[in-house]
Amino acid sequence: MMSERKIIMVPGPVNYEPSVLRELSTPTPSHMSLDFAKAFKKAMEKLRELLNVDGKVFILAGGGTLAMEVAAVNVLNRNSKALVVSTGVFGDRFADLLTSYGVNVVKLSCKWGEAASLDDVKALLEAEGCDALFLTHVDTSTSVLNNVKELCRVAKDMGCLTVVDGVAATGGIEENMAGWGIDVLVTASQKALGVPPGLAIIALSDDALQLLRSNDRRLPCYYASLHNWLPIVESFEQGVPAYFSTPPVNLIQALSVSLELIFEEGLKKVYERHALVGKAFREALKKIGLKLIPVSEEICAPTLTAVWYPDGVVDREFRGLLSSLGVVVAGGLGPYSERYFRIGHMGRVGFTDIVSTIAAVEIALSKCGFEVKLGEGVAAAQDLLLKAGLTPLFY
Amino acid sequence: MMSERKIIMVPGPVNYEPSVLRELSTPTPSHMSLDFAKAFKKAMEKLRELLNVDGKVFILAGGGTLAMEVAAVNVLNRNSKALVVSTGVFGDRFADLLTSYGVNVVKLSCKWGEAASLDDVKALLEAEGCDALFLTHVDTSTSVLNNVKELCRVAKDMGCLTVVDGVAATGGIEENMAGWGIDVLVTASQKALGVPPGLAIIALSDDALQLLRSNDRRLPCYYASLHNWLPIVESFEQGVPAYFSTPPVNLIQALSVSLELIFEEGLKKVYERHALVGKAFREALKKIGLKLIPVSEEICAPTLTAVWYPDGVVDREFRGLLSSLGVVVAGGLGPYSERYFRIGHMGRVGFTDIVSTIAAVEIALSKCGFEVKLGEGVAAAQDLLLKAGLTPLFY
Structure with missing residues (x-):
């Protein structure tokens, strides 16, 4: 079970x-x-x-x-x-x-x-x-x-x-x-x-x-x-x-x-944290070689990230693998629903959530036939978070 | 506190x-x-x-x-x-x-x-x-x-x-x-x-x-x-x-x-239980000398009972006393809202809920100046429940 x-x-x-x-x-x-x-x-x-x-x-x-x-x-x-x-x-x-x-x-x-x-x-x-x-x-x-x-x-x-x-x-x-x-x-x-x-x-x-x-x-x-x-x-x-x-x-x-x-926690800190967490996900996903749906960095939401699948990656397979690793992400909605996935990163998302999600995405993508250098995305997020001096993310 | x-x-x-x-x-x-x-x-x-x-x-x-x-x-x-x-x-x-x-x-x-x-x-x-x-x-x-x-x-x-x-x-x-x-x-x-x-x-x-x-x-x-x-x-x-x-x-x-x-529990038993609990409350309240809002027994709901206050009993005082005894009942709604109260008895109402509510009502009424023979309402409910052979009320 x-x-x-x-x-x-x-x-x-x-x-x-x-x-x-x-x-x-x-x-x-x-x-x-x-x-x-x-x-x-x-x-x-x-x-x-x-x-x-x-x-x-x-x-x-x-x-x-x-x-x-x-x-x-x-x-x-x-x-x-x-x-x-x-x-x-x-x-x-x-x-x-x-x-x-x-x-x-x-x-x-x-x-x-x-x-x-x-x-x-x-x-x-x-x-x-x-x-x-x-x-x-x-x-x-x-x-x-x-x-x-x-x-x-x-x-x-x-x-x-x-x-x-x-x-x-x-x-x-x-x-x-x-x-x-x-x-x-x-x-x-x-x-x-x-x-x-x-x-x-x-x-x-x-x-x-x-x-x-x-x-x-x-x-x-x-x-x-x-x-x-x-x-x-x-x-x-x-x-x-x-x-x-x-x-x-x-x-x-x-x-x-x-x-x-x-x-x-304080509103200012909460918003800064969301901005940082969003950035960590985006840096990692881009490092992995994925393309985001928002066409430029300024219009990327700090609260979730929608990501195009690379050619050949099948939504059901990818998210099934992710889920078997203990990470649940969402599929797409609307006209391109099968062609992208979404990572929510709102509320009290912690360090462990970020790195484990990215690591799971790396594994799932590579199992789906997309070439990934394991750990590269994780490192990008670690790097950003470390520089921001915000680990652990709360208090 | x-x-x-x-x-x-x-x-x-x-x-x-x-x-x-x-x-x-x-x-x-x-x-x-x-x-x-x-x-x-x-x-x-x-x-x-x-x-x-x-x-x-x-x-x-x-x-x-x-x-x-x-x-x-x-x-x-x-x-x-x-x-x-x-x-x-x-x-x-x-x-x-x-x-x-x-x-x-x-x-x-x-x-x-x-x-x-x-x-x-x-x-x-x-x-x-x-x-x-x-x-x-x-x-x-x-x-x-x-x-x-x-x-x-x-x-x-x-x-x-x-x-x-x-x-x-x-x-x-x-x-x-x-x-x-x-x-x-x-x-x-x-x-x-x-x-x-x-x-x-x-x-x-x-x-x-x-x-x-x-x-x-x-x-x-x-x-x-x-x-x-x-x-x-x-x-x-x-x-x-x-x-x-x-x-x-x-x-x-x-x-x-x-x-x-x-x-x-079984639907039949659940409905019978509600009927019995409702009857226990009504018997007790009538024994205490209170008048119910429904004009006849057949149209009394098994799920709650609305009860007229005797003359001189003030809603806020009565329910305040009840609450201080650990029992929360509702006031009235609509045109006579100040003149009656409501006891809900739905869901998994147990023996202790019934007798303690009635005992609290007796105390509160007598503190509000209404003559009550303490324990009489409780006894009416006990009697009915005992005869029904349904204590404890679940399983």
Whole structure:
């Protein structure tokens, strides 16, 4: 029998901290208890600080896709015109989602592996007169990083509402909502926030909140309606339990523990660590002779890396070998799904995760017939990490 | 400092089995792994068996309210006319939800504490020509039990689609979808199914599935669209992972463990146990001199009991005292929220939970100035349980 003990290097779920998992298994208090209210309040406060948002944070039971939908239905209406910038499968999803609600969508599809160009976005916003910009911070399908700061600033200055999908970024890359002009940010628990899947998170700036309050032609919704959740959030912010639909108590308590770990380490250090770990993986993979999907280093996400297979390497065989070595990585998504794989490196990825993943990739590739000088990729990562003086990676 | 150790006698969350909580804290496998696929498949299979449904079961990250919405948006359209039978806050919620989508709603509001009458429902269905009947099995606000079997059979025979909210019933009371003519049943994890909150569960009969497939004018939705989830469910049913939105892996694995416990005990025994435990609470509460909200014994839910406060007993004081004794019960919901309390008794409620809750209620009432002969309620429960020969309650 194969061991259950594996390292999970997919772009979410990740390897969660034991203290977070222990919190998850705490006997569930009543969702109307002061104990839970304390944890809920803390989770909201820490998320607001993490995102530097002046408005509100909503935490719902749901997936990241629900979070995207919550953003859309609450701040748009049927007359809205939205520019959706797509850098992969999840940008496309934003467009599909909006289209399914009858929103007028202008879609800017970036080439596979490329990020959005500021000029293109600016030109389209001007030419099309869009009310809103929908943008993916890191598209989990391509590992392409968009320059959210620059793009949102420009859109916001043009009077556009800005909506950012931070699912594969939040907690691993800075997202400064007030500073960068992000009105709505949606994310999920299971990636760099370090909590098992099941939480949809939606942050609204004060501007977006005002829009929510005045949006009497918003798209049809009920569970996703922030009008239903706003009084609940406001009550829990005062430490007073309130009820609309039973919240996912254990996951929210686990989130509050995970956010505590993040702030204990310090946001700056957490982001630097993600940048370093991402770089270590990229250096190693390039040294091995692999080609990354993002076309240039500046648009490589610090949170995951999508890598083309060399000719002749078969996805199923490669990932099967990796798994037998105790390392789980993800296959591709979208049009090239069989032709690449993805390594997630978000949350508390440690030294052992990095070197063992790279060593396993080397072995698996060589077994798949690709010529690899064993240890070369590992050495590249070791070298970088040693120079950065950041071993061990925590504290 | 007060102990965190309390017994949770609210109508969900409940006191979860340690083995379920341990499963929840298992390091999360990839949502695309065969290990997870096995657990997901098992959870779906066991739910289908539990509900005796010939169609499909969908398990989403979400609350019970999302499950209600999923039912509505997938099988109705804007031309639908629905009869909503309300026996409390959650029946009202069904009506609000449908109205917010522009569905034509006929609402039958039962008096507080009363169940739906078959004649009234039949007459309304005939007079109004409704396409669908929406019904709450047990309304968590009133603890009123509807005769789902009878009502659905009649509606179904009239060509109506039947949708049942089983949130406060599933796993504690029989729900025989194929046998009773239930087309759609919605429920959630945190009550008698014995898993912490965060799972919305939707079961569709074959008739409902056919309707889903042909419903090209369905209400707007995306995350809640079962068209998006159907291929995923079909794949996992074959044990093959597939992806739409990352599922709540840990909660689903915990659900599979909890369902195993339910089937190990045996459905018949589980339902008998809930009936007995409910009766024990009611006998005790009546002996103490309290009046239940359901107006007659036949419509008292086996899963929770809503109880009027005697004159002069103040909710906050009463429940505060109870909590200081280590017992957490719920306040009221809806128009009489300050005037009654609710004891949840679903999932694996044991002998100790029953007698200690009743003893605490006796003490708290007497401290609140209501005359109680201490031990009388406890004795009534002991007597009933002893006669039933079911101590200990498990195995």
